[in-house]
Structure formats: C-alpha cells, structure tokens
Amino acid sequence: MKVKNTWINGDCLKELKKMDDGCVDLIITSPPYHNLRVYSNDPSDLSNCESYEEYYYLLGLVIAECQRVLKPGGKFCMQYEDYNYTIGRDGRRGKESITGAINKMFTDNGFCLWSEICWEKYTPQRAMISDGSLWYRNLKVRDTIIAANFGYVYVYKKSTDGLMSRESGSDITLEEWATWASGVWKIPNSSIGGANHMTPFAYELCRRLIKLYSCPGDTILDPFAGSGTCNRAAIENHRNAIGIELKKEFYDAAQEIFNKWDEAVFESDDSYEKMLERFKEQLQIGELNKEKGKAEKEEMKEMRDRKKELCAEIKLLEAQLNELGMKKSEIKKLKDSVGDVID
Numbered sequence: 348m349k350v351k352n353t354w355i356n357g358d359c360l361k362e363l364k365k366m367d368d369g370c371v372d373l374i375i376t377s378p379p380y381h382n383l384r385v386y387s388n389d390p391s392d393l394s395n396c397e398s399y400e401e402y403y404y405l406l407g408l409v410i411a412e413c414q415r416v417l418k419p420g421g422k423f424c425m426q427y428e429d430y431n432y433t434i435g436r437d438g439r440r441g442k443e444s445i446t447g448a449i450n451k452m453f454t455d456n457g458f459c460l461w462s463e464i465c466w467e468k469y470t471p472q473r474a475m476i477s478d479g480s481l482w483y484r485n486l487k488v489r490d491t492i493i494a495a496n497f498g499y500v501y502v503y504k505k506s507t508d509g510l511m512s513r514e515s516g517s518d519i520t521l522e523e524w525a526t527w528a529s530g531v532w533k534i535p536n537s538s539i540g541g542a543n544h545m546t547p548f549a550y551e552l553c554r555r556l557i558k559l560y561s562c563p564g565d566t567i568l569d570p571f572a573g574s575g576t577c578n579r580a581a582i583e584n585h586r587n588a589i590g591i592e593l594k595k596e597f598y599d600a601a602q603e604i605f606n607k608w609d610e611a612v613f614e615s616d617d618s619y620e621k622m623l624e625r626f627k628e629q630l631q632i633g634e635l636n637k638e639k640g641k642a643e644k645e646e647m648k649e650m651r652d653r654k655k656e657l658c659a660e661i662k663l664l665e666a667q668l669n670e671l672g673m674k675k676s677e678i679k680k681l682k683d684s685v686g687d688v689i690d
C-alpha cells in the first residue's frame with residue numbers, strides 16, 4: 348500500500364470547493380478563533396473576522412464544505428476550547444463559550460455529536476506562568492478564575508440514512524485502549540519535529556484520533572492545517588493526508604519537514620485486513636488476561652478461605668489450652684512467638 352501526502356497552500360473554503368463529494372474518511376482540525384491570535388493579514392484568514400457573526404458565518408461555510416467532502420458516516424474531530432478572555436485581544440475578562448455555537452453549526456449541517464474528549468493540555472502550574480491572575484497572591488475570592496489548561500475534542504458523525512454501521516477491528520492495542528477509552532486525555536501540548544507555528548497540535552492527540560476513527564489506507568483532511576501535524580500523523584500511521592494552510596510561511600515550514608521524509612514513509616504493507624488480524628490477536632490477549640485474572644481471583648479466594656479455617660482451628664486450640672489450665676497471657680506469648688502466621 349502506498350499513501351499520499353497532499354499539502355495545499357490556500358484558503359480552505361476555496362480549496363475544499365475543488366474537492367469531490369465523499370472523498371475523505373476523517374476530518375481533524377483546530378480552527379482559528381476570531382479574537383485570540385492573528386495568524387496573517389490575509390482577508391480570508393478566519394482569525395481576522397470583524398465580528399463573531401462574520402466568524403461563525405464563515406466557519407459554518409467551511410463546515411458545510413467539509414460535510415460534502417466527507418463520506419457518509421465519516422467523523423469530524425473538532426478541537427477547540429472555551430477560552431479565557433484575559434488571554435484574548437479585546438481586554439475583557441471572563442470566558443468565551445463557543446461550544447453551543449459550534450454544536451449548532453454541526454447539527455445544522457447534518458452531523459450528530461458522537462463523542463466528547465476533554466484534553467488536559469498542561470498543569471495549572473504551567474498556566475500560572477502565563478496568567479498572573481492565577482497566582483495565590485492575586486486570588487480574588489468571589490471572583491476566582493480557574494486555569495484554562497484544557498480543551499475539547501468534539502467528534503461529530505456525518506449522519507447516514509438508516510442504521511449506523513459499526514465496523515469491528517482497529518489498529519489500537521489493548522493497552523492503548525485502556526488509556527484512550529477515557530473521556531479525559533492528559534497529553535502535553537507540545538509539537539514534534541521543530542514545527543514553526545504558535546499553536547501546533549499535539550502529535551499524540553492527532554495520532555489517537557486517527558487510529559480511533561480511521562483505518563490504514565483511509566484519507567484524513569485538516570482544513571486549517573498550520574504546521575501539518577495532522578498530515579504527519581496520518582502518513583506515519585499509513586493513512587493518506589490532505590492539509591490546507593493559508594499562511595505561506597507555515598505552509599513552507601511544513602513542506603521543508605515533509606521534504607526530509609524518506610520515501611519509505613509512504614510505503615507500507617499495512618492494510619485493512621492486517622488491522623483486523625491485529626485486532627483478533629489483541630482480543631485473544633484480552634481473553635487470556637481475563638482467564639489469568641479469573642484464576643488469580645480464585646487462588647486468592649482459596650487462600651482467604653484457608654486462612655479463615657486456620658483462624659477457627661487456632662481459636663479452638665486456645666480454648667482447649669485454656670481449659671487445661673494455661674493462662675491467657677501464656678497463650679498470647681505462645682501466639683506471638685509463632686508470629687504473623689496465626690494473625
């Protein structure tokens with residue numbers, strides 16, 4: 348199997364319009380916000396919108412195009428956060444909640460909410476370094492501000508007519524699933540590979556979403572691709588990647604990293620069938636672990652029962668010794684000398 352990395356410099360709204368209906372299996376993105384950071388002076392940069400109305404209108408158009416290019420039943424993983432105004436550009440205090448507005452955009456465009464993940468990006472101690480209002484000496488009771496050290500990933504599903512299909516199989520190991528099944532992911536918000544971007548995705552976040560919601564050989568799209576983290580995670584996990592980034596500097600920096608890739612990264616003998624095989628192997632490991640756990644539990648129960656029996660026998664012996672005239676203090680001394688065994 349050979350996978351392909353498509354890396355596009357341009358406005359995602361225009362570029363998405365050039366793509367065919369239903370050509371993408373999974374979309375993962377973290378959009379720009381309208382009043383948080385300025386990425387470029389380009390008028391089509393969503394971070395340059397004049398108002399929330401304009402921002403939500405344009406983001407809604409992008410989501411509608413994404414819905415068109417996504418296969419029926421495909422997932423759209425939207426990473427964003429309800430951020431503190433204190434780190435925004437308009438000098439207000441409090442929180443900006445965009446959860447409701449984003450959810451409405453998705454449901455208006457024929458998506459249904461499928462799963463939610465709370466992403467703990469860093470410790471409150473790290474948040475304190477950049478926000479003095481979180482320091483204990485600045486604590487204002489009745490006006491307390493809590494660290495905004497987490498974000499969300501909302502996973503939407505493009506609705507299908509009739510029953511939702513549920514594919515079995517995955518290239519996720521049993522061990523990975525034990526952590527990933529949680530609705531709270533603790534992943535340090537650090538990029539890999541020297542990305543030249545102020546808000547890059549955590550690679551591990553992308554990797555998990557890709558493995559959870561797609562199969563080897565599928566096509567993953569990021570319409571606001573920034574430093575190309577999603578492209579990298581897709582290719583390195585044997586999926587095709589399409590990334591669209593508006594700012595030329597970000598585009599070029601990522602292209603430089605992609606240029607250093609060895610051709611071997613695009614070649615893989617991985618396949619959907621191999622994924623199913625691996626899944627079966629992991630299921631067997633799970634079954635073996637279950638059997639082992641059951642045997643250990645039974646062994647523990649046998650030991651507990653034996654201990655109970657021994658204690659009863661000791662009590663009987665104590666009573667007999669007492670009847671034969673041995674003092675309780677002498678019996679205790681005798682018991683202590685045998686130690687823990689009879690405790």
Ligand SMILES: C[S@@+](CC[C@H](N)C(=O)[O-])C[C@H]1O[C@@H](n2cnc3c(N)ncnc32)[C@H](O)[C@@H]1O
Pocket residue numbers: 357358359360376377378379386387391392393394542544546547548549570571572573574575576577591592593594597
């Ligand atoms: C939050 S960042 C994404 C970072 C990315 N997840 C990464 O790993 O680097 C949002 C990106 O959207 C880009 N952007 C803004 N408006 C855009 C548009 N209309 N089309 C494509 N990209 C856009 C910005 O330049 C910025 O790099």
